[in-house]
Amino acid sequence: MIYEHRIYDAAPGKLEELHNRFRNHTLKFFEKHGIKPIAFFTTVVGTSNQLNFILAFESLAERERIWNGFMADQDWQKALRDSNANGPIVLKMENKIYSPTDYSPLK
Numbered sequence: 001m002i003y004e005h006r007i008y009d010a011a012p013g014k015l016e017e018l019h020n021r022f023r024n025h026t027l028k029f030f031e032k033h034g035i036k037p038i039a040f041f042t043t044v045v046g047t048s049n050q051l052n053f054i055l056a057f058e059s060l061a062e063r064e065r066i067w068n069g070f071m072a073d074q075d076w077q078k079a080l081r082d083s084n085a086n087g088p089i090v091l092k093m094e095n096k097i098y099s100p101t102d103y104s105p106l107k
Contacts, residue, residue: 003055003057005095006052007050009049022051033066
């Protein structure tokens, strides 16, 4: 199992729109394409105006296959365009992929 940590920096004043996109659209497409969310976080102490989340995949190959299908989905592309109609919601995205250590409680 591998875990992907994604950090989205929302445009000023647009964090709630980003949350709404996830609530109303993104999670449905994640389910459709087999993307397994582990957790979503907002910052309590530190850099604010970010959405952090962790996804699980069986392997890098599975991750690539699933993300390619997700990004090519025309309905997702429309939802993305529509959510950005009044300007971009996300200014910057960062991701890291982790593999648990042999002593990690999360495998």
